[in-house]
Amino acid sequence: MKSLVILGSTGSIGQQTLDVAAALPERFEVLGLAAGRQIDLLLDQVRRFRPRYVAAADEAALAARADALRTCGARVISARELSTLPEADVVVAATVGHAGLEPIVAALAAGKDVALANKEAIVAAGPLLARVARRTGARLLPVDSEPSAIWQCLQGEVGTPDEPHLATLVGLAPSGRAVARLILTASGGAFRDWPQGHLSRVRPADALRHPTWRMGPKITVDAATMMNKGLEIIEAHWLFGVPYERIEVLLHRESIVHSLVAFVDGSMKAQCSLPDMRLPIQYALTFPERVARPSVAHLDLAAVGALSFGHVPPERYPCLSLAREAGQHGGTYPAALSGANEEAVACFMAGQVAFTDVAPLVAAALDRHAPVWEPEIDDIRQADELARAVVRERAAAAAQPVSAVRAGAERSDAGAAGSA
Ligand SMILES: NC(=O)c1ccc[n+]([C@@H]2O[C@H](COP(=O)([O-])OP(=O)(O)OC[C@H]3O[C@@H](n4cnc5c(N)ncnc54)[C@H](OP(=O)(O)O)[C@@H]3O)[C@@H](O)[C@H]2O)c1
Numbered sequence: 001m002k003s004l005v006i007l008g009s010t011g012s013i014g015q016q017t018l019d020v021a022a023a024l025p026e027r028f029e030v031l032g033l034a035a036g037r038q039i040d041l042l043l044d045q046v047r048r049f050r051p052r053y054v055a056a057a058d059e060a061a062l063a064a065r066a067d068a069l070r071t072c073g074a075r076v077i078s079a080r081e082l083s084t085l086p087e088a089d090v091v092v093a094a095t096v097g098h099a100g101l102e103p104i105v106a107a108l109a110a111g112k113d114v115a116l117a118n119k120e121a122i123v124a125a126g127p128l129l130a131r132v133a134r135r136t137g138a139r140l141l142p143v144d145s146e147p148s149a150i151w152q153c154l155q156g157e158v159g160t161p162d163e164p165h166l167a168t169l170v171g172l173a174p175s176g177r178a179v180a181r182l183i184l185t186a187s188g189g190a191f192r193d194w195p196q197g198h199l200s201r202v203r204p205a206d207a208l209r210h211p212t213w214r215m216g217p218k219i220t221v222d223a224a225t226m227m228n229k230g231l232e233i234i235e236a237h238w239l240f241g242v243p244y245e246r247i248e249v250l251l252h253r254e255s256i257v258h259s260l261v262a263f264v265d266g267s268m269k270a271q272c273s274l275p276d277m278r279l280p281i282q283y284a285l286t287f288p289e290r291v292a293r294p295s296v297a298h299l300d301l302a303a304v305g306a307l308s309f310g311h312v313p314p315e316r317y318p319c320l321s322l323a324r325e326a327g328q329h330g331g332t333y334p335a336a337l338s339g340a341n342e343e344a345v346a347c348f349m350a351g352q353v354a355f356t357d358v359a360p361l362v363a364a365a366l367d368r369h370a371p372v373w374e375p376e377i378d379d380i381r382q383a384d385e386l387a388r389a390v391v392r393e394r395a396a397a398a399a400q401p402v403s404a405v406r407a408g409a410e411r412s413d414a415g416a417a418g419s420a
Contacts (some may be wrong), residue, residue, distance in 0.1 A: 001138065001219060004028065005082050005092065007051075007118075008118070009034060011095070012215050014417075015040065017281050018048075019278055020281050023295075027285075028285065030049040033051045036099075037058045039058060039064075043065055043068055053077050053085065054082075055081070084106050084109075084112065085105040089113065091103070093143075095118050096218050097118075097338075097342050099341060100207065105125070108136060108140075110136070111137060114138065115285060120338045123335075123338045125335065125377065130398075144232065145275075145277060146256045148271075149280075150261055155288075176262050179262075184233065185226075187252065188211075189228075190209050192211070192253070196315075202354075211253070221358075226319055227320070228322055229309040230320045230322065230327075230337075233320075234323060254304065256369070275297050322338055322366065326366060330381055331375060332382075336371075337387070339383065339384030340361065340366065340390065343388040343395075352395050357395075361394055
């Protein structure tokens with residue numbers, strides 16, 4: 001029986017983690033739940049799963065439900081306390097964005113295994129998370145479907161059963177041994193078939209219609225810009241210790257192959273399943289075991305018929321190049337990239353800027369960034385805040401400055417590496 005703490009339990013990943021826990025009650029106990037602002041949903045979850053501890057960013061709204069929580073036997077504590085509870089075996093990090101970083105650092109510092117969905121945290125603070133995890137022996141277990149696929153493909157190739165978590169975080173060097181390339185697959189997002197000229201007119205509701213996955217709003221917009229894949233390049237770099245030039249992106253519309261590893265002998269391994277996040281969530285939680293979960297739909301390749309693969313057109317997805325460059329620069333550049341992107345996506349969702357302004361706004365923040373090369377958590381926080389401030393300033397200054405920075409973004413795209 002593992003005791004789970006779920007940060008971001010009211011979100012898409014959080015709710016699917018609870019589905020997994022509910023389906024495997026003999027394996028998982030829900031010890032603590034943390035939400036942002038959806039307190040009614042949190043309360044429903046508390047009634048159903050009876051966690052001993054709860055936290056929420058909206059502390060006032062949570063305090064207003066104190067009686068109901070007490071009746072269910074749940075104590076209100078902070079997200080930080082929740083992530084370091086002595087009784088917790090695994091902390092599921094399913095908060096979206098930079099807000100999730102500090103509880104993750106606290107969990108790793110307390111020696112807790114972290115099942116990581118919150119990719120923005122490892123993007124902003126990869127070296128810091130790696131350092132803390134190495135010091136305490138805590139593991140970062142990938143939840144995101146692409147890193148999970150790579151993790152699954154690497155089983156039996158590097159590491160040993162008692163060093164299950166591979167790569168840099170346990171001091172292994174797969175890049176120097178069997179692995180030639182990591183290949184992340186990308187669906188292309190909501191606008192993959194739209195004429196490029198129409199992209200400046202898309203509405204937030206259009207961006208939320210992902211062709212294959214049902215996810216939270218921020219990651220769905222990131223999938224449409226392909227910033228999501230850019231963040232995953234940086235995530236994979238830190239999780240698996242493979243240099244950026246050997247991490248590629250492959251367009252794969254069907255979202256059946258979740259990623260691949262190419263080996264030095266010319267072999268490739270791919271991990272396939274139906275697009276259902278409960279599978280990688282469960283794999284992280286039961287690792288190294290694979291467990292049958294009732295009522296799971298299995299992949300029928302004959303029914304799928306054909307799978308397609310292709311190159312990513314770089315001119316269509318400038319965010320991908322921006323992310324790769326930020327990762328290659330290192331230091332606080334990825335934190336600035338991620339903070340700027342979070343803010344630019346929020347501005348787009350609020351109708352303040354166009355979809356095609358997201359990349360130029362991020363590029364403007366990166367242009368203005370003054371990096372710290374070996375950052376501590378305060379440097380990362382500051383990089384995030386300053387990058388957001390640049391984006392807010394540009395977005396508020398209406399059309400002219402946004403189109404002015406677009407020229408800057410086009411300049412950086414032209415010089416970008418871009419494997420896709
Ligand atoms: N969804 C997927 O299929 C998927 C796949 C791979 C990776 N991921 C990654 O997993 C993470 C979560 O994604 P998601 O799609 O589940 O997002 P989501 O549906 O938007 O959920 C986000 C969660 O974070 C909470 N939250 C937001 N702001 C917060 C704050 N300031 N403080 C504390 N909690 C806060 C939300 O709480 P309230 O709702 O209560 O406000 C919610 O529980 C992201 O990093 C994403 O990139 C998601």
